Amino acid sequence: MISETEIILDKTDLHILRLMQENARISNADLARELGMAPSGILERVKKLEQKNVIQQYTARINPAALQQNLLAFIFMKASDGPGSSNATIELAKIPEVQEVHHVAGDDCYLVKVRTYDSASLMRIMRSHFSKIPNILSTRTTIVLETVKEQQQLVIPQK
Amino acid sequence: MISETEIILDKTDLHILRLMQENARISNADLARELGMAPSGILERVKKLEQKNVIQQYTARINPAALQQNLLAFIFMKASDGPGSSNATIELAKIPEVQEVHHVAGDDCYLVKVRTYDSASLMRIMRSHFSKIPNILSTRTTIVLETVKEQQQLVIPQK
DNA sequence: AAATTATATTGAATATAATTCATTAATACC
DNA sequence: GGTATTAATGAATTATATTCAATATAATTT
Numbered sequence: 131m132i133s134e135t136e137i138i139l140d141k142t143d144l145h146i147l148r149l150m151q152e153n154a155r156i157s158n159a160d161l162a163r164e165l166g167m168a169p170s171g172i173l174e175r176v177k178k179l180e181q182k183n184v185i186q187q188y189t190a191r192i193n194p195a196a197l198q199q200n201l202l203a204f205i206f207m208k209a210s211d212g213p214g215s216s217n218a219t220i221e222l223a224k225i226p227e228v229q230e231v232h233h234v235a236g237d238d239c240y241l242v243k244v245r246t247y248d249s250a251s252l253m254r255i256m257r258s259h260f261s262k263i264p265n266i267l268s269t270r271t272t273i274v275l276e277t278v279k280e281q282q283q284l285v286i287p288q289k
Numbered sequence: 290m291i292s293e294t295e296i297i298l299d300k301t302d303l304h305i306l307r308l309m310q311e312n313a314r315i316s317n318a319d320l321a322r323e324l325g326m327a328p329s330g331i332l333e334r335v336k337k338l339e340q341k342n343v344i345q346q347y348t349a350r351i352n353p354a355a356l357q358q359n360l361l362a363f364i365f366m367k368a369s370d371g372p373g374s375s376n377a378t379i380e381l382a383k384i385p386e387v388q389e390v391h392h393v394a395g396d397d398c399y400l401v402k403v404r405t406y407d408s409a410s411l412m413r414i415m416r417s418h419f420s421k422i423p424n425i426l427s428t429r430t431t432i433v434l435e436t437v438k439e440q441q442q443l444v445i446p447q448k
Numbered sequence: 449a450a451a452t453t454a455t456a457t458t459g460a461a462t463a464t465a466a467t468t469c470a471t472t473a474a475t476a477c478c
Numbered sequence: 479g480g481t482a483t484t485a486a487t488g489a490a491t492t493a494t495a496t497t498c499a500a501t502a503t504a505a506t507t508t
Contacts, residue, residue: 137355147351154313154347157495159465171486173467184355189348190309192443196296196343199443202391204363204400223438231437232361241363241431245443272400278390279382282441284351284358284404316466318494330457332496 137182141289142167146175147184148286154188191281194245201246202274205256206238208267221263227255238270249273296341300448301326305334306343307445313347350440353404360405361433364415365397367426380422386414397429408432 139147145165149156158176162169179185194200209218222231222242230243246252252271260266298306304324308315317335321328338344353359368377381390381401389402405411411430419425 139355147349150349151351152348154349157465158467168487169466170468170488174485182355184352185349186352187350187440188313189311189350189440189442190306190313190344191346191348191441192306192310192445193343193345194443196298196341197443197445204393219437226444228438229441230439232433232439233435233437234363235432235434238431241433272397273394274391274400275394276392278378278392279387280389280391280441281346281348282350282388282439283348284353284356285385286351286356316494317496327458328495329459329497333456 137184139184143175143179143184144286144289146172146179150176150185150188151283151286154190198247199245201248201252202277203244203246203252204272204274205242205244206270206272207240207242208237208269209239209265210267211265216265218263218265221259225255225259227251296343298343302334302338302343303445303448305331305338309335309344309347310442310445357406358404360407360411361436362403362405362411363431363433364401364403365393365429365431366399366401367396367428368398368424369426370424375424377422377424380418384414384418386410 142165146161149161149164158169158172162172165172209216211218219231219233219240222228227244227246228242229245232241233239234241244252244255246255260269301324305320308320308323317328317331321331324331368375370377378390378392378399381387386403386405387401388404391400392398393400403411403414405414419428
């Protein structure tokens with residue numbers, strides 16, 4: 131895709147991204163103050179970053195424990211269909227408790243991250259959804275005992 | 290911790306969380322309109338959710354490809370120190386390119402998610418940081434070829 | 449159950465911010 | 479070097495955030 135390659139971000143864009151990644155609810159006025167620019171100019175920049183899909187979403191990170199979602203698991207899956215965006219991954223991605231679906235190199239084909247209440251609800255999801263997806267040959271589940279760090283923030287260069 | 294257990298979220302809180310998780314830059318006025326409440330009341334609620342650490346952060350999800358951060362890897366590590374928040378995990382968590390550090394059940398002790406530009410920069414991080422952490426016995430790295438889904442959004446019940 | 453206390457919500461007022469758009473400035477392109 | 483394109487400013491308007499006293503609601507105590 132040319133559109134992906136063409137994205138050129140200057141110092142100002144990176145600065146905006148850094149501030150917004152840290153606090154998405156920063157006001158446009160505060161952004162303008164930080165960057166020493168007019169608010170209207172910042173607004174233009176931000177809109178463009180959204181349009182270009184550089185900024186994909188503004189989201190609140192919610193404490194999973196507050197919602198009693200204490201089970202986190204990584205599931206490795208072998209599937210018989212070839213590489214690329216297979217049916218299996220698309221079906222997996224539809225499940226709301228599935229937070230990540232990756233196609234990985236090596237023996238196991240897919241890596242799936244799932245967050246649920248407990249092991250019982252994980253089992254329920256695996257039975258009700260995974261078993262309905264054809265081509266899945268085997269799964270290997272790794273349960274997380276404790277999470278020390280969990281964020282998606284990128285390292286954003288100064289320039 | 291009692292503070293974690295004591296958190297009680299009502300229908301209104303959950304509704305706020307749902308809207309904010311979907312769009313963290315929603316205006317307080319729009320939140321109020323959606324919930325049929327006064328803006329001042331909503332503001333109170335949101336502040337409390339922040340104080341109680343239910344809302345942990347507002348963040349912009351940035352397209353990694355826009356910053357040429359195209360390498361994603363999961364690294365399984367065996368360490369000689371016992372379970373719990375070991376030194377190794379704390380050191381790993383400090384590395385900005387490290388997005389996740391989990392302590393997992395089973396043979397491998399830690400699961401680490403790392404995002405970098407390319408395999409060369411991953412190697413650089415592993416050499417410069419990982420090797421300096423004592424107690425790491427071995428590592429096994431899984432490279433992601435393609436990501437189909439990646440988000441941290443929780444399934445928030447209606448009530 | 450009434451009285452008391454604590455908690456949450458409202459509504460109005462004020463301060464601050466978002467947004468628009470015409471003008472000016474800066475850049476890129478022939 | 480002149481023209482076209484893109485970006486930034488500043489002022490005006492509209493909308494929003496925030497505060498706070500008053501009121502309502504819920505919880506607790508006796």
